[in-house]
Amino acid sequence: MATHTQTENRQPTSIILLGMAGSGKSTVLQRLNSYLHAQNDAPYVINLDPAVRELNYSANIDIRDTVDYSKVMKQYNLGPNGGIITSLNLFTTKFDQVLGLIEKRKNSVNNILIDTPGQIEIFTWSASGAIITDAIASEVPTVIGFVVDTPRTMAPATFMSNMLYACSILYKTRLPLLLIFNKTDVQDCSFANEWMTDFESFQAALSSRSATSTHASTNQNEEPSYMNSLMNSMSLVLEEFYANIRSVGVSAMTGDGMPEFFDAVDKCRGDYYSDYKPELDRLRKEREEKSEASKQDSIDRLMKDMKTGGEEEQPIESDASEEEGETLDAQDMKERRGMNATANDLPLTLLNAAQNKPLLVELKSGETFNGHLIACDNYMNLTLKQVFQTSPDGDVFYKIPECYIRGNTIKYIRVADELLDQIKATQDRDREQFKSQRGSNDRSDRGRGRGGRGGRGRGRARGRGSHNNNQ
Numbered sequence: 001m002a003t004h005t006q007t008e009n010r011q012p013t014s015i016i017l018l019g020m021a022g023s024g025k026s027t028v029l030q031r032l033n034s035y036l037h038a039q040n041d042a043p044y045v046i047n048l049d050p051a052v053r054e055l056n057y058s059a060n061i062d063i064r065d066t067v068d069y070s071k072v073m074k075q076y077n078l079g080p081n082g083g084i085i086t087s088l089n090l091f092t093t094k095f096d097q098v099l100g101l102i103e104k105r106k107n108s109v110n111n112i113l114i115d116t117p118g119q120i121e122i123f124t125w126s127a128s129g130a131i132i133t134d135a136i137a138s139e140v141p142t143v144i145g146f147v148v149d150t151p152r153t154m155a156p157a158t159f160m161s162n163m164l165y166a167c168s169i170l171y172k173t174r175l176p177l178l179l180i181f182n183k184t185d186v187q188d189c190s191f192a193n194e195w196m197t198d199f200e201s202f203q204a205a206l207s208s209r210s211a212t213s214t215h216a217s218t219n220q221n222e223e224p225s226y227m228n229s230l231m232n233s234m235s236l237v238l239e240e241f242y243a244n245i246r247s248v249g250v251s252a253m254t255g256d257g258m259p260e261f262f263d264a265v266d267k268c269r270g271d272y273y274s275d276y277k278p279e280l281d282r283l284r285k286e287r288e289e290k291s292e293a294s295k296q297d298s299i300d301r302l303m304k305d306m307k308t309g310g311e312e313e314q315p316i317e318s319d320a321s322e323e324e325g326e327t328l329d330a331q332d333m334k335e336r337r338g339m340n341a342t343a344n345d346l347p348l349t350l351l352n353a354a355q356n357k358p359l360l361v362e363l364k365s366g367e368t369f370n371g372h373l374i375a376c377d378n379y380m381n382l383t384l385k386q387v388f389q390t391s392p393d394g395d396v397f398y399k400i401p402e403c404y405i406r407g408n409t410i411k412y413i414r415v416a417d418e419l420l421d422q423i424k425a426t427q428d429r430d431r432e433q434f435k436s437q438r439g440s441n442d443r444s445d446r447g448r449g450r451g452g453r454g455g456r457g458r459g460r461a462r463g464r465g466s467h468n469n470n471q
């Protein structure tokens with residue numbers, strides 16, 4: 001039996017259900033949910049399908065509470081798939097809140113069940129799908145549950161297409177993948193197990209299918225057709241995939257196979273820690289190092305530019321208030337720049353360093369703009385690109401390719417914390433460097449002074465002395 005009982009300090013396992021449209025993802029999730037409830041082990045449930053009308057389970061987090069799919073379609077003039085992708089993108093911008101909720105529930109649940117949009121490619125091939133998967137997998141051990149409609153995969157070609165898709169998902173997500181052969185109440189999945197473990201039997205199924213096919217599979221000289229030889233080669237590739245993949249047969253309708261399902265999930269969880277996590281950590285570290293290096297490089301260049309423009313940074317307050325004829329007190333300025341204490345010390349530096357980086361701007365009107373900064377001036381007038389504008393009450397979104405924001409309408413600006421830390425560190429380092437340079441210049445000046453300026457000093461002292469004496 002699976003070890004899915006409540007254990008102290010045990011990270012929950014997140015199970016992301018993917019599968020072709022109609023394979024039974026939602027029904028499987030509903031079954032897993034009710035099975036776990038019956039075991040007194042309530043899971044945390046997340047629905048990421050914005051287009052679903054009715055959910056047959058109750059979700060702790062439902063994308064539909066945040067994004068209105070039909071409004072998104074109308075607003076952006078999109079079709080159904082474009083609407084789902086945009087809804088997912090919008091939801092992704094707030095995914096840190098979801099992670100916060102998961103973090104809070106980490107110690108009280110053993111399983112996090114995640115339902116995904118019907119059209120598999122929307123989740124697996126969109127940037128937001130990758131971001132969401134990556135974010136969850138870095139928070140808790142994650143297993144991809146690939147739901148297969150068993151009765152519909154009895155044809156060898158369909159079976160192989162499904163398996164190739166599963167293989168591509170494994171390759172893309174780099175997470176442990178569990179094949180869930182669903183609907184076993186209609187069709188037993190023993191044929192699939194046999195095909196996956198016995199190459200010859202799959203080859204035999206392929207040839208018998210070709211022989212009965214209405215399309216000639218061989219040419220007149222009995223040479224294998226292009227399609228047959230392609231399928232043979234692909235089945236060889238899949239042999240490697242099958243060797244490392246776990247599978248389980250379930251019926252979401254009857255509840256058959258639930259204990260076996262959780263056993264398999266537990267094994268996948270073990271795989272996550274032994275094989276996948278080290279690789280994920282390595283890739284993440286590599287990415288972080290790369291972005292750290294590029295950030296450092298842009299900050300260094302910025303600091304260099306600033307030095308050539310003058311040694312001391314000009315405060316922007318005076319310029320801005322002069323321009324707009326306003327008198328701004330300290331609080332006004334703080335609010336206007338809207339950053340924390342560190343940022344208040346260096347607003348212009350910060351905005352310069354934030355160029356091409358994601359930025360969140362909230363206006364005094366309550367509207368927010370999420371985008372990438374492409375330009376700013378001394379009055380904090382900003383130009384952003386790839387912008388998501390959100391209305392003050394958060395229920396209307398606009399996607400704008402580029403927008404210009406007047407500095408005096410800004411309430412606050414948010415940038416990534418690391419950027420703040422980095423700028424601060426670079427400024428401190430530069431200040432130190434500047435001080436030590438000035439120190440050594442002073443020392444050398446003093447050295448000169450003993451021969452030159454010192455002489456002048458002595459002259460002045462004598463002058464003052466004689467003047468005093470004269471008095």
Ligand SMILES: Nc1nc2c(ncn2[C@@H]2O[C@H](COP(=O)(O)OP(=O)(O)OP(=O)(O)O)[C@@H](O)[C@H]2O)c(=O)[nH]1
Binds near residue numbers: 024250
């Ligand atoms: N017989 C049988 N039918 C099932 C089973 N699981 C799901 N179904 C049926 O398959 C159909 C699709 O199920 P869903 O759960 O909506 O599938 P889905 O993959 O979530 O569908 P989309 O997200 O809309 O693509 C429904 O009619 C279900 O009743 C099962 O185990 N046995």
